[in-house]
């Protein structure tokens with residue numbers, strides 16, 4: 001089912017029937033002619049990418065190849081030198097996005113409670129208190145929160161802090177959610193928990209998600225597509241589809257399809273690192 005998609009596009013195969021047409025993922029984010037240099041050294045030149053709607057795309061590649069920079073350019077946190085990025089044909093300013101930072105310790109406001117951190121983007125949008133409460137309650141139910149959200153960030157465990165960051169990022173119902181290494185500072189148990197919660201949130205909302213990961217297992221586990229990048233100057237090495245049905249369970253890491261996709265991804269990665 002999942003032979004490699006040729007580099008440069010995440011487009012679906014040619015449509016031959018109405019059923020396929022209905023099932024084909026539509027492009028959500030279009031990246032065209034993206035260029036970025038740091039201190040005169042090109043990182044990206046004329047880079048193209050299509051991200052499919054409602055899918056989870058993992059970005060994986062060698063250290064320093066520009067995973068975070070690519071995501072940050074798409075999310076509007078780093079200005080590209082050239083190129084165009086459109087969300088359903090709209091610009092970023094007309095698009096609701098969410099972002100989960102790599103370092104959750106610095107990402108939460110320390111002077112307000114976990115609850116107020118989650119509510120913050122809603123209040124900022126001018127939402128009325130009753131609606132804010134209703135939305136936070138929904139997120140509490142979705143994430144099955146058992147700890148006290150009246151606590152301050154410093155009173156929470158790392159996993160709890162990251163959970164609060166993800167709840168905050170989803171509060172405004174973003175069209176696209178960006179996550180930079182969301183598991184990198186978590187222990188294994190918390191990684192399993194956050195993975196499961198992200199997958200549940202994705203299944204419940206259909207939010208397009210982009211996840212940067214340096215861990216191969218994390219990159220594959222949640223992904224519909226694994227975007228493999230080369231060393232810099234950075235190109236797409238390959239886009240690997242992973243179509244194991246959801247919800248995926250921790251034991252699915254032993255599923256032959258998971259093992260096959262992970263091995264293939266590793267092979268491409270090795271080839272790129274040694275290129």
Ligand SMILES: Nc1ncnc2c1ncn2[C@@H]1O[C@H](COP(=O)(O)OP(=O)(O)O)[C@@H](O)[C@H]1O
Pocket residue numbers: 038039043062063064065066067068069070
């Ligand atoms: N603000 C910056 N100034 C100078 N160089 C940068 C800056 N941000 C990133 N880089 C360089 O660009 C390359 C890609 O960085 P990054 O996107 O963080 O890589 P990755 O996330 O894949 O590890 C690295 O060589 C890094 O040193």
Ligand SMILES: [Mg+2]
Pocket residue numbers: 067068069212
């Ligand atoms: Mg990075």
